[in-house]
Amino acid sequence: MIDTHCHLTFPEFAGRVPEELVLAAQHGVTGCITISTTPDNALECLALATSHANVWCTAGIHPLYADQGPFDLAPLRACIAHERCVAWGELGLDNHYADPPRLIQEPVLHQQLDLIASTDAQGAPGAGKPIVLHCREAFADLIPILRASGLPGERFVFHCFTAGPQEARQVLDFGAMMSFTGVATYKNAPQVLEAAVLTPIDRIMVETDAPYLSPQEVRGQRPCRPWMVTLTARAIAQARGMANKDFERATDANARRFFGLPMSVGDEP
């Protein structure tokens, strides 16, 4: 399996990434995508990806970091051109917190959508790569912006989906992939698991968002660690009435197809 969304550059993992990767592999998690939150962080993510086998990265500015601008986008352009950088993001909108305000978040989102469009239009290195979205309580705002961008829905994944069936249907209608964290395992969030159950098997991925969001079974443990994606997969498989192995195989294939990862690794018996 692949942990399709974690933050291995965060202080919680400082100096212990190799151990985390070994532990993850022992649990059958043979790859990780470490996600960028700022242009400087994108460079750190790329450094990690280029120094570890089966670690890939992304290039983007998280909406909750939007107030750290103005941003020089050159590092994002440099990262996305690299083969170990498999996607843009995470980018999007977050209405959960008052800060930074939408007035600050939205221009940073548009800046990145414009960068993606111009990279595509120029056929520059990195053109056509998929896009990881952060969307918290912002579906009604974000989906129209994405539609207006002209970028096809199939290029997007809504990471850490924490809404319910109604929003899931909006995302699926748009054409995007859905990705679930440990939140889908929380007893107090049954609507998230419901959304995971109604998502077609070829549109679903799993992730940890480590160091955050440890799944229910290990909810008291900090940090959340990449191996724990197996617990989320198990809970969703059970809710879908699927064998673990079949669900893992399906989500692994989805992740490898969506992010353009090699298909051979992780084909565990």
Ligand SMILES: [Zn+2]
């Ligand atoms: Zn994240």
